[in-house]
Amino acid sequence: MSLAIDDPTPSAPACADDGTWLACIECEETFAPFEAVRYTCDECDGLLEVRYANPPTFEDFGEGADSEGPDRGVWRYREALPFDLGVTLPEGGTPLHRVPRIEEAVGVEALRIKHEGMNPTGSFKDRGMTVGVRVAKELGVDALACASTGNTSAALAAYGGRGDMQTLVLLPKGKVAAGKIAQASLHGARILEVDGNFDACLDIVQELAARGEVYLLNSLNPFRLEGQKTIGFEILEEFHADYGVYPDRIVLPVGNAGNTSAIYKGFRELVQSGALDPEDVPKLTGVQAEGAAPMVEAIEEGADEVRRWEQVETRATAIRIGNPVNAPKALPGIRNTGGTAIAVSDVEITAAQRHLAVEGVGVEPASAASLAGLKKLRRQGVVDDDERVVCLTTGHLLKDPDAAYEAGGDPEPVPNDVDAVLKHIRG
Numbered sequence: 001m002s003l004a005i006d007d008p009t010p011s012a013p014a015c016a017d018d019g020t021w022l023a024c025i026e027c028e029e030t031f032a033p034f035e036a037v038r039y040t041c042d043e044c045d046g047l048l049e050v051r052y053a054n055p056p057t058f059e060d061f062g063e064g065a066d067s068e069g070p071d072r073g074v075w076r077y078r079e080a081l082p083f084d085l086g087v088t089l090p091e092g093g094t095p096l097h098r099v100p101r102i103e104e105a106v107g108v109e110a111l112r113i114k115h116e117g118m119n120p121t122g123s124f125k126d127r128g129m130t131v132g133v134r135v136a137k138e139l140g141v142d143a144l145a146c147a148s149t150g151n152t153s154a155a156l157a158a159y160g161g162r163g164d165m166q167t168l169v170l171l172p173k174g175k176v177a178a179g180k181i182a183q184a185s186l187h188g189a190r191i192l193e194v195d196g197n198f199d200a201c202l203d204i205v206q207e208l209a210a211r212g213e214v215y216l217l218n219s220l221n222p223f224r225l226e227g228q229k230t231i232g233f234e235i236l237e238e239f240h241a242d243y244g245v246y247p248d249r250i251v252l253p254v255g256n257a258g259n260t261s262a263i264y265k266g267f268r269e270l271v272q273s274g275a276l277d278p279e280d281v282p283k284l285t286g287v288q289a290e291g292a293a294p295m296v297e298a299i300e301e302g303a304d305e306v307r308r309w310e311q312v313e314t315r316a317t318a319i320r321i322g323n324p325v326n327a328p329k330a331l332p333g334i335r336n337t338g339g340t341a342i343a344v345s346d347v348e349i350t351a352a353q354r355h356l357a358v359e360g361v362g363v364e365p366a367s368a369a370s371l372a373g374l375k376k377l378r379r380q381g382v383v384d385d386d387e388r389v390v391c392l393t394t395g396h397l398l399k400d401p402d403a404a405y406e407a408g409g410d411p412e413p414v415p416n417d418v419d420a421v422l423k424h425i426r427g
């Protein structure tokens with residue numbers, strides 16, 4: 001397996017459809033993209049990735065694209081995607097917040113927060129789902145499913161509903177934040193609560209998909225990652241427009257490691273097309289919660305494979321995952337960019353969540369892991385003070401109202417009387 005930053009532009013195999021095909025990252029077997037439902041390699045069960053005969057340049061994006069389409073968000077990058085438009089709400093085009101006070105406190109040259117919580121259902125999953133549901137339509141399937149720690153289920157329910165398809169979600173019982181269950185439910189998903197963790201839910205839904213009962217829209221589905229790679233494109237374009245350079249590092253929370261894989265893939269395509277110098281690819285830096293850190297363990301041990309953690313626990317329930325299925329794509333992403341991975345405690349996550357919140361950036365606990373990780377890496381001297389960094393915040397504060405309530409101050413009861421209120425405020 002290679003997945004090097006500077007892999008040459010692949011030449012299209014005979015099975016390619018309009019310059020697009022699927023390739024196994026382990027054995028390089030290739031498949032026509034839409035002739036059959038397929039999640040992993042028929043030959044060796046390795047992970048698949050979508051490949052293009054013409055990887056994108058920056059000029060292909062937006063106004064430069066020669067097909068009709070929106071001028072912001074995921075579909076602005078249609079030249080780098082398998083279709084020109086999908087089932088859209090629309091998604092992407094999220095803010096890259098300036099946070100000068102946090103920047104100073106952390107002590108880096110520049111810090112920006114890419115707030116993916118500002119997507120239609122409040123997380124980055126929407127970027128993958130708009131593409132995934134479009135592919136489901138192409139394949140002619142009508143029953144969609146996923147296992148989820150919450151956000152994927154909310155996105156699947158919303159996009160599946162908009163695409164007039166049935167949606168089924170499997171959630172770990174008692175471990176999904178209230179806002180996410182409310183979304184999945186109201187957007188019309190059938191919700192199954194499994195007496196097990198996320199990894200068990202994924203095992204079950206993968207088997208249902210293998211038996212042809214449902215179309216799987218977890219990040220194991222290579223088309224989901226196509227949408228998510230646009231996060232990296234947006235960061236590069238916007239950061240460069242403001243600073244004249246690309247960020248040195250992107251710090252992001254890691255669960256199933258789909259996002260890490262997706263962003264790396266987008267950068268590799270820009271390198272393949274000659275649009276991006278391999279030296280300019282930001283260092284991908286993954287952050288996990290201490291109670292669910294199998295990727296960090298693999299990076300620290302220099303291991304090629306990730307050991308599945310059977311017991312996982314963290315307040316950041318979105319990343320309460322012990323078996324990151326995209327690790328074979330994400331480990332090269334971290335290593336080949338010169339990045340690293342670090343685990344943070346729930347206390348550190350909550351502190352970072354509060355720190356972002358006082359700047360007006362409301363994020364759920366898992367999202368705050370990125371800033372918590374950056375702070376720790378600065379303390380350890382791994383991140384230099386002259387670095388320009390982007391932290392990804394993946395989900396909105398309102399996703400997990402209970403965690404937000406616990407992290408914030410308590411409301412103070414006062415009598416229904418102006419003088420008494422004044423006395424209370426001053427006292």
Ligand code: F0G
Pocket residue numbers: 123125147148149150151152153219253254255256257258259260318319364366367394395
């Ligand atoms: N942040 C949030 C808010 C998430 O919901 C997730 C994953 C991640 C980070 C990790 O992303 O899996 O690509 O490494 N949530 C999935 C879900 C597992 O079911 O919603 P990853």
